[in-house]
Amino acid sequence: MNLIFDIAWTHVLARLRQTGVAIAGVATGVGFSIMMASLMQGSQDDFIKQLVNAMPHITVSDERRAPPPQPAERFYDAAEIHNLTPEARRRGIKNPLATMAALEPWLPGGIAPTVRVQAIIRYASHDVATAVVAIDPRREASVSDLPKQMRGATLAALYRATNAIILGDRLSEKIGARIGANITLQTSEGARMNAQVVGFFHTGVRSVDESTAYVLVKTGQILAQQTGLINELRIRLGDPMISREIADRVERETGYKSVSWQEAHEDLMSSFVIRNLIMFTVVGAILLVASFGTYNIISTITHEKARDIAIMKSLGLSEFTVRSIFVVEASIIGVAGAAVGFVLGYLLCVGLGSIEIKSPFLDTDRLPLAYSYVHYLLAGIVALLSSVVAGYQPARKAARLHPVEIIRGAT
Amino acid sequence: MSIDAATPLIEARKVTRILPGIVPTTLVSDVDLVIRPHEFVAITGPSGSGKSSLLYLLGLLDVPTSGEVLIEGKVTTVMTEDERALARLTMLGFVFQFHFLLPELTVRDNVTLPMRALGRLSREQMLERAEMLLSSLGLADHMKKRPDQLSGGQRQRVAVARSLANEPPVILADEPTGSLDSKASEQVFEVLQELVAVQGKTVVAVTHDLAMAERMDRQIELLDGRIISDHAHPAAQAPA
Numbered sequence: 001m002n003l004i005f006d007i008a009w010t011h012v013l014a015r016l017r018q019t020g021v022a023i024a025g026v027a028t029g030v031g032f033s034i035m036m037a038s039l040m041q042g043s044q045d046d047f048i049k050q051l052v053n054a055m056p057h058i059t060v061s062d063e064r065r066a067p068p069p070q071p072a073e074r075f076y077d078a079a080e081i082h083n084l085t086p087e088a089r090r091r092g093i094k095n096p097l098a099t100m101a102a103l104e105p106w107l108p109g110g111i112a113p114t115v116r117v118q119a120i121i122r123y124a125s126h127d128v129a130t131a132v133v134a135i136d137p138r139r140e141a142s143v144s145d146l147p148k149q150m151r152g153a154t155l156a157a158l159y160r161a162t163n164a165i166i167l168g169d170r171l172s173e174k175i176g177a178r179i180g181a182n183i184t185l186q187t188s189e190g191a192r193m194n195a196q197v198v199g200f201f202h203t204g205v206r207s208v209d210e211s212t213a214y215v216l217v218k219t220g221q222i223l224a225q226q227t228g229l230i231n232e233l234r235i236r237l238g239d240p241m242i243s244r245e246i247a248d249r250v251e252r253e254t255g256y257k258s259v260s261w262q263e264a265h266e267d268l269m270s271s272f273v274i275r276n277l278i279m280f281t282v283v284g285a286i287l288l289v290a291s292f293g294t295y296n297i298i299s300t301i302t303h304e305k306a307r308d309i310a311i312m313k314s315l316g317l318s319e320f321t322v323r324s325i326f327v328v329e330a331s332i333i334g335v336a337g338a339a340v341g342f343v344l345g346y347l348l349c350v351g352l353g354s355i356e357i358k359s360p361f362l363d364t365d366r367l368p369l370a371y372s373y374v375h376y377l378l379a380g381i382v383a384l385l386s387s388v389v390a391g392y393q394p395a396r397k398a399a400r401l402h403p404v405e406i407i408r409g410a411t
Numbered sequence: 412m413s414i415d416a417a418t419p420l421i422e423a424r425k426v427t428r429i430l431p432g433i434v435p436t437t438l439v440s441d442v443d444l445v446i447r448p449h450e451f452v453a454i455t456g457p458s459g460s461g462k463s464s465l466l467y468l469l470g471l472l473d474v475p476t477s478g479e480v481l482i483e484g485k486v487t488t489v490m491t492e493d494e495r496a497l498a499r500l501t502m503l504g505f506v507f508q509f510h511f512l513l514p515e516l517t518v519r520d521n522v523t524l525p526m527r528a529l530g531r532l533s534r535e536q537m538l539e540r541a542e543m544l545l546s547s548l549g550l551a552d553h554m555k556k557r558p559d560q561l562s563g564g565q566r567q568r569v570a571v572a573r574s575l576a577n578e579p580p581v582i583l584a585d586e587p588t589g590s591l592d593s594k595a596s597e598q599v600f601e602v603l604q605e606l607v608a609v610q611g612k613t614v615v616a617v618t619h620d621l622a623m624a625e626r627m628d629r630q631i632e633l634l635d636g637r638i639i640s641d642h643a644h645p646a647a648q649a650p651a
Binding site for chain 2: 002003006007010011013014307308311312313314315316317318319320321402403404407408
């Protein structure tokens with residue numbers, strides 16, 4: 001192995017300029033791949049973070065995933081039921097406090113009761129359909145970032161006025177309501193209530209900010225015209241990525257429909273798969289192009305070294321040894337290119353992360369970047385593999401050279 | 412390596428080599444030849460007579476179209492490429508018209524190359540042997556130089572040292588003095604002569620130089636790929 005490496009090393013050193021260009025090609029591929037992966041992953045993480053922070057990780061609603069079986073279905077193997085009107089039942093989660101108490105011991109996160117009511121907000125001749133979410137401010141910090149997303153007041157402001165309400169900042173802009181404004185809430189069931197705006201919030205998710213409002217649980221129950229109503233339990237977990245598993249267990253234990261944030265945004269999650277596929281294709285293409293440089297340098301070296309190959313083979317070096325010499329040369333280029341590419345990739349990420357962006361559509365002023373060793377590892381492995389593959393073909397050709405043909409030509 | 416003087420070292424049986432092509436070219440035709448231990452053999456003939464081709468066939472660098480080449484009684488035509496490579500590494504040493512040293516390696520590294528490929532000696536033993544070989548050829552002061560820093564004669568002596576690296580019983584030389592001036596040619600010839608007389612090697616050399624060929628033990632003359640004469644030179648003498 002030492003012999004193979006020594007000869008490979010002398011070949012690489014003897015063609016410093018060409019080797020440098022090949023290394024630069026691989027390094028550029030690796031560097032830009034890392035930067036691109038970092039940017040794509042960063043933007044995806046940032047998006048998921050915003051999405052996850054804007055809503056509970058798991059929402060337990062007072063619905064059942066499947067309708068209850070009809071008596072006829074219980075007694076007969078085959079029953080066909082037409083024009084069935086579901087039985088009217090009392091809204092809300094039964095014994096919500098007991099349900100929460102049963103979940104809390106094993107739940108790796110917080111849980112809070114909620115009343116969700118659909119209402120029309122009326123103010124200054126504006127009518128806007130709004131999801132009114134009735135919350136317990138003391139528990140809210142354990143299930144959402146709402147306390148941190150407040151603008152102009154804290155969540156405690158909900159206690160400061162009768163029927164106090166907190167509006168999304170885009171909603172307040174839309175209807176022109178300021179703090180202290182008295183607005184009217186009206187439900188489809190005819191309930192009507194006056195409420196006072198005590199603050200705003202901003203999640204960064206447009207659909208939430210322009211159509212959501214928060215009130216106290218008591219206020220929500222009055223609006224829903226049902227005392228003691230809790231129609232939603234909101235759960236936040238330490239690790240949002242396990243939401244799906246936890247949601248399944250909650251649903252099994254409570255019988256209520258329990259939806260994780262991943263399920264709620266399944267279409268979005270599947271678009272990430274496509275996005276990642278595109279990213280890896282582009283990154284792969286960049287590295288493939290870089291490997292052409294390696295192919296070129298190894299082809300050039302084997303061409304220039306045809307006489308040396310003939311000498312080595314005439315001395316008795318095996319085809320394997322000769323082939324290995326050039327594969328090792330390609331590996332040296334791949335490893336050196338990957339190492340330089342790691343530094344380049346990191347510097348590109350740092351440089352990109354330092355660019356200030358001012359956009360009214362973005363909450364952040366810097367590009368979101370994810371620093372992960374996986375990006376480096378993947379880019380490095382692909383660069384090394386593509387270098388070896390690129391070097392193998394000319395190496396194989398070189399190893400098969402018939403020494404006599406070269407020696408005859410030389411003499 | 413002990414060599415039984417009665418056993419042929421290299422044997423060619425009805426060896427023919429035809430280069431394929433639109434018009435096939437016969438390089439060597441129907442050659443029968445035996446090379447015995449400790450012989451100093453010259454292969455002569457006009458250009459294109461097949462001298463070098465015969466040497467490459469005897470040295471397992473080429474494979475005959477028909478017939479067979481035996482090394483120490485073993486048929487080599489049935490060997491794999493790797494087996495032939497190993498036979499070249501252990502049994503045969505090559506010296507070409509042009510030195511054919513690897514230009515990036517030092518003189519010493521060029522000599523250790525076959526030893527490293529064989530891998531039977533430790534690094535220290537390889538270096539020691541390379542230094543011993545180079546010193547014996549008057550190159551002790553040039554070990555760390557690269558081939559392009561040496562004269563033609565010196566390079567050729569390095570090539571001889573390299574051919575001896577793995578102590579092969581046979582040295583095959585293809586016009587070893589062809590690219591040298593008369594003084595350097597004489598030096599290289601004396602080295603080859605010494606290998607036979609002192610070290611007991613077998614040397615087969617292709618040469619155009621008939622005067623030099625006459626100083627060898629035996630002369631094989633080729634014409635159009637066939638042996639037209641094979642005779643000993645009783646007058647050939649070992650170096651003083």
